[in-house]
């Protein structure tokens with residue numbers, strides 16, 4: 001019995017090794033962050049894009065998109081002691097700061113209860129909201145994204161408004 005198990009194990013291991021070798025032979029592996037650069041060669045990172053700081057909001061691509069941040073957030077502290085964003089964006093501070101008040105979803109916990117303060121799952125603003133940059137077009141990743149309105153307009157026929165207006 002034991003010998004039989006060992007034999008099976010040997011066959012399985014041989015199979016795995018062979019598959020591994022076959023996979024590594026054809027495919028050139030590389031770290032997505034480094035790109036196809038050998039480990040002993042230095043990479044040339046792309047230049048950092050400049051943060052846009054013009055207070056001009058961008059169109060959201062779909063209703064639930066976290067809006068991009070139209071101002072710089074350099075050195076804004078967000079940790080367990082302080083949250084610089086809330087100091088302007090909280091409901092209570094919005095009148096004074098004229099910042100868009102944080103929406104009710106940010107005060108809702110995962111069970112749907114409305115809280116008096118920001119829900120923990122919405123505390124670290126920059127996990128969802130990103131600054132707007134002036135990244136040059138050739139640096140951005142190409143994609144074929146179309147927002148919902150464009151898709152609706154295309155499927156309803158050219159030129160028609162996406163939604164019926166009263």
Ligand code: HEC
Nearest residue numbers: 055057067068069071073076084085088098099100125129
């Ligand atoms: C000094 C006050 C202030 C601070 C601090 C601040 N904001 Fe703002 N924010 C504003 C104001 C005012 C606007 C309205 C547009 C403008 O003037 O830039 C705004 C706009 C935004 C918007 C766009 C909202 C929309 O409706 O499109 C987002 C998102 C945002 N801020 C996120 C953040 C985040 C995240 C932080 C923390 C990293 C932060 N803000 C810190 C004042 C502030």
Ligand code: HEC
Nearest residue numbers: 064065066085089100101102103105121122123124125128
């Ligand atoms: C888990 C992701 C997530 C986190 C974390 C988060 N947001 Fe948002 N935020 C969103 C999404 C999605 C929207 C758009 C839909 C909505 O209002 O919920 C949004 C909308 C907003 C808006 C626009 C509100 C409006 O009525 O147009 C502001 C301002 C904002 N967030 C600020 C903040 C600030 C400040 C923080 C940190 C305290 C924060 N958000 C944390 C996802 C997030």
